[in-house]
Amino acid sequence: MLTMLWLKGLLAYRSGRLLGAIVGVALTVALLAAIGVFIASSSASMTQRAAADVPVDWQVQLSPGSDANAVADAIGKSTSYTALEQVGYANTAGFTASAGGTLQTTGPGKAVGLSPQYRQHFPTELRLLIGSLDGVLVAQQTASNLHVTVGDTVTIQRIGLPPVKVKVAGVVDLPNADSLFQAVGVPASVAPQAPPDNVLVLPADQWHQVFDPQAAVRPDSVRMQFHVRITRDLPTDPNNAFIYVQQLANNLEARSAGGALVGNNLAARLDSVRKDALYALVLFLFLGLPGAILAILLTMAVAASGTERRRQEQALLRTRGASTAQILRLTALEAVIVGVGGVALGIGLASIAAGMIAAVNLFANATTILWTINASLVGLILAVVAVLYPAWTQARHSTVMAARAVVGRGRKPLWRRIYLDVILLAVAAIVFWRTASTGYQVVLAPEGVPETSVAYETFLAPLCLWVGVALLAMRLCGGGLEHGRHMLATLLRPIARKLSGLVSASLGRQYVRVARGVVLVALAFSFATSTAVFNTTYNAQARVDAELTNGADVAVTGSTAFAPSSMLSQLKALPGAAAVQPMQHRFAYVGNDLQDLYGIDPAHLGEATTMSNSFFAGGDAQATLAALAAHPDGVLVSQETVTNYQLKVGDQINLRLQRVSDHQYHIVMFHFLGVVREFPTAPKDSFLIANTSYVAQQTGSDAAEIVLMRASGNPVDLAVRAQYALGSLPGARVTDIGSTQRLIGSSLTAVDLRGLTGLELTFAILLVAGAMGLILALGLAERRRTFALLAALGAKRTQLGAFLWSEGVVIQVGGGVIGIALGFGIAQMLVTILTGVFDPPPEVLSIPWPYLVLMAAAAIASMIAAVLSTQLASRRPAVEALRDL
């Protein structure tokens, strides 16, 4: 009976407090469930996407003399598969072809034999550029070296046997040449890593006719492989999938008893993704957990806002003879309502958020269901801890006399006396300094080693900073409110006018409550700010990376023979093309090292693409390009080359460039002007930058193999127009920055940071609004008696408003300023600690202005709603309000 009465009373008269606590629990559950489920789904899709990208899962190389049928049989016993193809590899002494009256000869090359079904089973290994796939195919670079095209004849210089002539049916690109020509069973550091420059692909039958005799005389020059696509029933976690695939391959090698070696491309791919999965976990800890902690703090604060009233209620119950057990039973009822209501609301919220923002389902599989259950349990425990535990301690230790209200002038808490805030900040500084100064890697997943490690201790730096600043803010706010009343009164005068003294005195004596509100709002602001800044900085760096890789908003690439620069006027005339600049892409020998050479117009290239200061060692793009423009034979060289060849600025360098007229390499003199670190479209290691006019003069061709375009509108639209304008220019390829950004291998691309931060940014806004609104509204609701008394004493609405708005503004401004500053600090720390996820690492943080404005607007709207609702409640006649309190 008493329980039912209590329940009725709770729902009728404590609905605000109940609802606030339910919202806090719901936010905690929703955040944990949504992010946890997202991480689980992301991990699973990471495995699927990684596996989908692998062109050939296994390249099983037959040992000399082993039986191909026996190996094929062993493969079938080790794993189920969906495709199995035998592929022949033969070394050749080279290829020759005659074109335009000259004879072209290449160095040693490879001839590959593929069955007609191969392309259906492994479609990403070959990309037809021109001609037909039925017949002999020549790789793009080989075709360029030999100056052959469809219908021409190429002579294969067999090893130990007479040459054989074949007719070219098509020219192909080999997008996965690295793995296709890998040295199976040889450690990566021992075997040559670069794929062969000259490749011919023959139909399997023809390959056997040409190379079976070579295998007879030089068995070491020919080898056979099985290319296998295994059935993809992999574990969802990338690390487990890696171990599983590795074990299958080990099983095969054991079964074949040395007859076969497995080039495990699938395991290698999963190996690289394991790091991403760990980074996803780390990001959850660094970015997601603070949000959950914040939601928990919010719930505790909401529950604590009813402490005073609960204490009075307990005192009343005890004076009427209620035992501690009875009091706890009644309080447990409140905890159950908060817990069950919060979990139900949280699951609903998580389901909507996860579905809408990250397109994941809470109940997709066992792992996601487990995350949902765990989040619900956290919510229930939180409700018990937030509501029942304080009631239990009060019931055990409070006396009826102690139930009188206490304001200010209490003993300082332990953390203030031992300066815990200062200690935590010192720990944060030390851990951060150690991490930043030693280039510490947070995530370690050594290639090929099943064990992985995450340096969780680095989490201490942002955690200690977060808690340390929160406590320091509590100390400073408390001190400021308690001792700086005159200054506060002056600041509040525009709002409170002549009541400013009373308002500041009132706030000052409630400094603990107000400072707690300020700090909680500050933590919400800092969570939102740090996540948004991290996200924006990551996106900015991804764009920098994409622009570097793609070259510009839109890039057109082609060959010297069919140079896109021949269509320059058409490209310039395209709508949406703000600037168009050609760039030569040739090759030059530095000693024996063949490097990419880019011929540019230094004065105008910057019109079409970004010329960042960080590209050049001097840190001054303008000066470096001006120097290049002033020296026609000048050349910018990568640091690696400078070091290897001991170059000094002004040194003469002799490079060998291919002349168009005779297709032979000739020595050309250059002068070394400076060091270039990165350049649009250039590889990351070694390359050269020179003047386009000088390169054209020395090679006899002004053709530019690349055209860079800056878009005035959407790059995708410009790319489509460019593709159309180029028409049938053979081999021409158009790429835009957006698609490149999606493709490039910055590690977190696989983690899908957008989904993670999308969820977090949404919850962060909710937390900011929730923290601001709930803390203020419940704080004000607990003092309805004060406002009713003021109204009874004659306070007008505007005068009551002075108290309400002042408190709102103090919490809003204090929390906002501290929170945003802390957010930037945390973001800087995270960017430094998680530098491994950025490519290239950022020089400065990017500021997400729209999000910050949205966040501030949400907080202000929440404050206004809280104050207005209190003002609305104070419209009731004062006596009526007093009678009900």
Add this chain to the structure above:
Amino acid sequence: MSEMLVRMDNIGRTYSRGKTPVMAVVSATCTVMPGDRIALAGPSGSGKSTLLHLLGGLDRPTSGSVSWPALGARETLRPAKVGLVFQMPSLLAPLTVVENVEIPLLLGQDSTEKARAAALDALDRIGLRSIAEKLPEELSGGQAQRVAVARALASQPKLLLADEPTGQLDHPTGQHLFDVLLASLEGTETALIVATHDRAVAERMNTLWHMQHGILEVHA
């Protein structure tokens, strides 16, 4: 002749509590003149507090009319012209004694300096100057009610309404509080209406109003 402070004609006040309307005051007619000392007696729930609230303009009647000829419109009564002393603790916890006392003055027309001076003066008169900087939690029940009286007197109201001001105090403390209240009003034209159960308090007033089931009886 002084102008009438309050005039009530056939005042009724009905509350809607659940399905049954509660008639707290039924057809009450009365007047209050400057300098009146009125005891409002009656059992609990007889409508004393409601009548006080109607007299002070805190509540509106559901029938009849009430006017304040010497005080003006309802909206101008508080904080300056009508002072209130509540039965329950009514000091604002985060404010000191002197700040509590100066509230009605600051809510009215007074400047901060003038309000502080008047509040200290009120505390002086009531003998509480020494505790001006204390917080309500540091006061005894009697002290807190004396401060509430000081707050009501600080703005020198024309009408002072006290709703069982000694109800939560022991007899000697209650008597002392009442001594202080009457002494403070001595020589002023402020009318005092005290709702009380205490016969001793009622006997010290010159007029007795008695309420029973919402019906007011006026005795000289």
